[in-house]
Amino acid sequence: MSKTRSQRAVKWSTDGTVEDISPYVPTPEVGNDAGVISGWGTSGHGYRLDPNGTLADLGKTAYVISVSPGGFVVGSFYISAWATTAVRWALDGTPTTLPSLPTHNNSSAREMNAGGTVVGFTSRTEQMNYVETNAVKWSPDGTITALANLPGSKDSEAHLINSAGTIAGSAGDSAKNSHTVVWRSWNRSRALQVGVPEQRVGGSG
The missing domain is CATH 2.40.10 (Thrombin, subunit H)
Structure with missing residues (x-):
């Protein structure tokens, strides 16, 4: 006869103490x-x-x-x-x-840094299919800025941002291959493909 096990959500403190947080989360x-x-x-x-x-x-x-x-x-x-x-x-x-880019009807925020800048993506969908997706950042006041795509593509997402404002994410190329990319804080008009030495691989999006 099988037994049903009941699992609880718990939190471990640094000293190893276990706290049941199931009543809350x-x-x-x-x-x-x-x-x-x-x-x-x-x-x-x-x-x-x-x-x-x-x-x-x-x-x-x-x-x-x-x-x-x-x-x-x-x-x-x-x-x-x-x-x-x-x-x-x-x-x-x-x-x-948070607002979306013009003509886009879908969006998601992925991470926020200590300075209050949020990164993520907005996209345009038609009948549950993604037509285009663009990595974006939102300033603390909610202002949205589109980040660059790779040449010949309209497919990118921002996932991480550090305290210096460097953003990491993914972007597709013209052949629909996905690449890890970085957007530097001093130039959002370039998407730098990770592993490619200091060269411009992205346009103005």
């Missing part, structure tokens, strides 16, 4: 070095849990991607079965929707 997904945890709870809501036990409800259909060094959660809200909109959540759980 039954499905933890991401966290930061300060101990902030974010994930999913009951009724399809996203949650943010502080080390002191303070819980913030991020709302229904929240899809959390990462937690910034300052504790801000970024990700997206589902607005339909196939589309999302990029979101940055304040420390109290208040959401700020």
Whole structure:
């Protein structure tokens, strides 16, 4: 006769102490070095849990991607079965929707650095198919900037940003091959393919 095992969400402290966080975030997904945890709870809501036990409800259909060094959660809200909109959540759980590029109807925020800059992508979809996707960054005030694509392509996503503003992600080429790329803080009009020595491999997008 088989037995059903019940699993609990837990958090391990640096000294090895285990804390059951199931009543707060039954499905933890991401966290930061300060101990902030974010994930999913009951009724399809996203949650943010502080080390002191303070819980913030991020709302229904929240899809959390990462937690910034300052504790801000970024990700997206589902607005339909196939589309999302990029979101940055304040420390109290208040959401700020981030804009998309013109003609784009889908977006997602992937990471936020200590300075408040968020990176991700926006895209145009038709009947659940991606027509084009462009890596973007959002300034702390929400202003959106498109990052360069590789020549002959309209396919890129930004995934990571460090404290200096260097952005890493992926981009397709004209043959639809995917490459790891970096956008330097001093020149967003160039997408530098990782492994290719100091040369321009991207245009103005």
